[in-house]
Amino acid sequence: MKTMLAKLMLAASVIGGGLQAAAAETANIWVRADGSNFMPRIVDAFNKAHRDQIKLDIIPNAEIIPKYGAAAAGGTAPDALSLDLIYTPSFAAAGQLEDITDWAKSLPYFSSLSPAHVKTGTYKDRIYGLPFSADASVLIWNKKLFKQAGLDPEKGPTNWAEIEADAEKVNALGGDIKGFYFSGNCGGCNIFTFTPLIWASGGDILSEDGSKATLDSPQLRGAIDLYRSMVKKGLVPEGAQTDTGANFFAAFAGGKIGLSPSGAFAIGALNTQYPDVDYGITFLPGKDGGWSSFAGGDNFVVTKGTKKIAVVKEFLDFAYSLEGQTILAKYGSLPVRNDIAKDALKDLDPRYQVAAEAMAKGRTPYSVVFNDLINSANGPWTQMINEVFFGDDVDGAIKNAQETMQSIIDQAPNK
Amino acid sequence: MASIAVTSAPARTRTATSLRQWIGLLYVLPAVAFVVVFFVVPLGMTAWMSLNNWPLMGEHSFVGLDNYVAILRDTRFWNALKFTFYYTVVVTIAIFAVAFPLAIFIERPRPLTNLYRTAFFMPAVVGFASASLLWSWLLNVDSGLFSPAAYDLGLTAKKVNLLATFQPAFWSIIAMVVWKVAGFTMIILMTGLQSIPQDLQEAAVIDGAGPFARFRAITLPLMRRTLALALILSVAGSILAFDQFYIILRGGPRNQTLTAVYWIFNQSFVSFKLGYGAALSMVLLVILVALSLIQLWLLRKPEGLD
Incomplete structure (x- = not known):
């Protein structure tokens, strides 16, 4: 009994001493x-x-x-x-x-x-x-496929026309190989990789303070036309239409995609998990050059x-x-x-x-309702991108998204 | 003994009765406690939350019936509800159309009956989320089963993305739910079929009734209660549908398959408007109770039938 008590006291003093020594938090x-x-x-x-x-x-x-x-x-x-x-x-x-x-x-x-x-x-x-x-969002391209398609493997596209032309050339290799990939049903992916195309061309989707949705712009329309044209020409795999982001990185990593907008994270992920994929990194360009990025x-x-x-x-x-x-x-x-x-x-x-x-030089849209507007799988942005890239009524989809986004902004509790 | 007790001491009988009632109460107390803690209290809290502006973060404030007024203007909720009803009608018909023949098929003992019963019932023991994940893969356009198989067999010119447009996506979900649920409904209907006395059927045969007449005049009326049970389970389950639309379709294509529960989930856990989500839940609860009462009334026991 006595020894036990002594042990207890010893333990207590140790704990106490320990606490004193580490006043650290x-x-x-x-x-x-x-x-x-x-x-x-x-x-x-x-x-x-x-x-x-x-x-x-x-x-x-x-x-x-x-x-x-x-x-x-x-x-x-x-x-x-x-x-x-x-x-x-x-x-x-x-x-x-x-x-x-x-x-x-x-x-x-x-x-x-x-x-x-x-x-x-x-x-x-x-x-x-x-x-x-x-x-930061960037554009990545597969150097091996570029070489096979007769393109300069060290030079990525610098404007929209080049993106489409390069994608077409790679796509012409045929088989499982496709020219371009994006996650067509993922709002978060496309705010990250699609809006820089608009920004680099001088447009925007939200006003600076986030109080106005500004979807009705020629720059947005132009970027949509680029994607639509590539979808129409069959440069994009069928699965893109329903990809909610699961394939955002994996599609390119498979080595059968010529070009894909992606993020800096892809560098580390490709280097460690897919060392066989030889790729280049460049900026997401504007319609006639220039570039931008989502930070x-x-x-x-x-x-x-x-x-x-x-x-x-x-x-x-x-x-x-x-x-x-x-x-x-x-x-x-x-x-x-x-x-x-x-x-x-x-x-x-x-x-x-x-x-x-x-x-x-990256940009980030500012909004207290960003999740509702953009990231939500059922939000207006996600719905719009899917409709405008694959659907028939581009103008109606943009108009609808503009109205829904503005009403969400107006109803936000703390503007 | 009993008569003596009754005549000599009515007061004591009352105490005895009330004592028995108290003991009865004691017996059901655990169940009552369970229901109170896990149903009544949460329900009360939901009702209270629905009267508040209750964000996920920050202070909540009492707003009275504002949330309910907002629901009246929430066209996307009413659209979701409309879709939910549409889905419920279609899927319930589909389930019964498959489950009833199956039930009749496996009702009587015949060779391999147990094997069939087990096989048909098997999908019912899979959870809805797991089943959705399974079908999500089966329906995948690139690496799944249906589209690549149809393409490889030469049935389609290119791989068709089944989930990209409304009709194929919706009917894919219906097929999945029928596969998953029909076995369960089949078992319920089978017990109903087995409870019909065989001599009634035989008497009808002797009276010259054909199979269809027997089904309409004997089987169906005597299965009222079983049908009511199966119907209410199916309707309630379908009105509360969420997993399959969330996991396989994410409410798509283009938000055309958002169900009521999905919308509640979005308001509560994507937009973090917990108070509004609670109000939507209360509305859905009332609708569901009303629907169940209507079904019970429709399938009530007719007068004069025992």
């Missing part, structure tokens, strides 16, 4: 599954080098929003999370996020942070989110009222260091600090440089 952070490659690495590196610790939870992509909402309602939300950047305005509008404007502006490299991220992280002139990970990725946001904000800032500071940015780049995200992006990418596949450049 642990902050809890969530990330969606898209970040499951780089996030654990960067957290590990941080935890090794710091007394304060980060506990990371990886949440399936589709569940992170509802799960966070439920946790916030129950008072068990994580201290911070890496959030798909397009959601930042709606989270900020819901009063869920900590205002980090002063801290953000005190960062010496604030002006070099990805402008698209900072823009979506800003709500009513206050900053609620800062860039964490990044992905995607995650914003880092802090839950309102968290007590661990110091740890969270320490972590973010680490992520912004050259070491942090290099880890990010190595494991599948583009750097988000433009001033050191080149250094962070210098030992990696040179094709990343194209993507990084695309990212630096």
Whole structure:
């Protein structure tokens, strides 16, 4: 009995001592599954080098929003999370996020942070989110198929006419080989890869502040005609019409597609999983040249009222260091600090440089109802792209989408 | 003994009766508790949520009947409901058209009856989500079964994407649901068929009634209750259809196969308007209860039939 008591006391003193030694705090952070490659690495590196610790939870992509909402309602939300950047305005509008404007502006490299991220992280002139990970849309082409088709395998298309001509030549190889691929029933995929064609030609689908839908433009119509023409000529596989995004990457990776709009993530994925596919990367061009890109990725946001904000800032500071940015780049995200992006990418596949450049000038539409407008599988954008690429009534589809989008914007609770 | 008790002490009988009732209550208490915790309370919470503007994040606020007023103007919900009814009618007819002959076929013992029963019933034990995933692959234009098979056999000039336009997509779903559900309905109908006394049929044969007359005058009327059960199960299941349209079609092509539950799901978990979703659920609940009552009334026991 006595020895047991002694043991207990010893144990208690050890625990007590341990607690004293580590006055360090642990902050809890969530990330969606898209970040499951780089996030654990960067957290590990941080935890090794710091007394304060980060506990990371990886949440399936589709569940992170509802799960966070439920946790916030129950008072068990994580201290911070890496959030798909397009959601930042709606989270900020819901009063869920900590205002980090002063801290953000005190960062010496604030002006070099990805402008698209900072823009979506800003709500009513206050900053609620800062860039964490990044992905930019680009055009990829299969060099082997280009060579077989008699095209220059080192030169990607630089305008719409060239896209179509190249796709046609590759398609002429016949058999299972097709010229072009896109996920024809996936709103998220097409906002990422189709709108840059419009932007690069001078059009847009939403006004700058997200208060007006602007679908009725010659640029949108022109880009639609490009896709329609390729569908009509049979350059696109049948499955594209019903692809809700499952084949967004896999179709090109199969090695039987000439050209496909995609994202920077494809570089890492192709290099590691499909080393046999020889591909080139270029910008998504405008009708007569020029280029644009969708700047995607995650914003880092802090839950309102968290007590661990110091740890969270320490972590973010680490992520912004050259070491942090290099880890990010190595494991599948583009750097988000433009001033050191080149250094962070210098030992990696040179094709990343194209993507990084695309990212630096990338754009992101701003809306508090982005999900309802664009990403939702049953939203007006998804419905429209499917109708205009494959259907008969292009004008009716655009008109319908314009009206539905505008009414969703007008009914949004926090404009 | 009993008569003595009754005559001598009516008061005691009352206590005995009430005691028995209390004991009875005790027996059903676990079931009652179950229903209260898992049905009545959530139902009450849903009703309360439907009176609030209840976003996923941030504060909720009481808005009275605003959500219900909004439903009146929500044309996409009414379209979804219209489609749901259309689907329910088509799929119910289809299920019965397949299940009834199957039930008659397997009702009487004959060689291999058990094998047939098992084979027909098998798909019913597959979950709707798993069955949808299976068919999602079968219907895939590039790597599935139907389109590539038809193409390879030379039936079609190119691979046809069955899910790209409404008619083939809709009928593919109907085929899948019939495959999945008909076995279950068949078993219900079979028990109904077996409960019809054989001598009635024999008497009718002696009276010279043909097979069709017997089916109409004996089988159908005596199966009222079984039919009511099968019908209500089928209609309720179809009105609540979601999995197959979500998994196989994503509500497409072009949002033409959005069902009522799908719309509720979208409002609640895509747009995060939980209060509005709750109001839609209450409306659907009322519609479903009304439909079930109508069916029970239509298939009620006619006067004079025991």
